[in-house]
Amino acid sequence: MLALIIDALWLMLPAYVPNSSAVLFAGKTPLDLGRNFVDGRRVFGPGKTFRGLIGGTLSGIAVGLLLQLIKNSTQIGVPSFEPVLVVVTLSLGAMLGDLTKSFFKRRLGMDRGDPLPIADQLDFVIGAWVLTYVFFSGWFTLNFTLPVMVVVLIVSPLLHLAVNFIGFKLGKKKEPW
Secondary structure: OHHHHHHHHHHHHHHHHHHHHHHHHOOOOEOOOOOEOOOOOEOOOOOOEHHHHHHHHHHHHHHHHHHHHHHHHOOOOOOOOHHHHHHHHHHHHHHHHHHHHHHHHHHOOOOOOOOOOOHHHHHHHHHHHHHHHHHOHHHHHHHOOHHHHHHHHHHHHHHHHHHHHHHHHOOOOOOOO
16 A cells, blocks of 8 residues: 555656645746736736746656656666656646636636635646646556556645645745645
8 A cells, every 4th residue: 555655646746846836936927917818807817927837847847857767777778758758747737737727716706815625636636637648648547547546636635735734834825725
């Protein structure tokens, strides 16, 4: 069981890091450039910035590449480039999942920081999985087995809440969720 949890965390780390680190790169220019959608509400809101998207994604990629180096150093043979590209889809997908959730929260009339349980804790997981599956379905189905996915769906909300609470205590987040 412990090996399964470690495998799940190892696979998801490139998706876990972007969301957590994006807040460290917070910038001034919002992705929606302050514009409203057709419903009169902001597209994403002021908390989704270019610097956060780029910085968060690059942080996840950096961690994922480090994990690939560690993994490749313990294996014999020629490393494949596919897992390196998977790191990009996991990291970017996590950020796009968060953006998608923010888009729909704005459509529901919810403000930045308003809680949307379950979606707030799993948006980045779903985004990472969808983008990775679209581009690397074979790799995805080989690695994200049903037991791994179940572990991720259980552990991710707990990790998400813990990291957000730490960010709140450090003054980097306005809400502890």
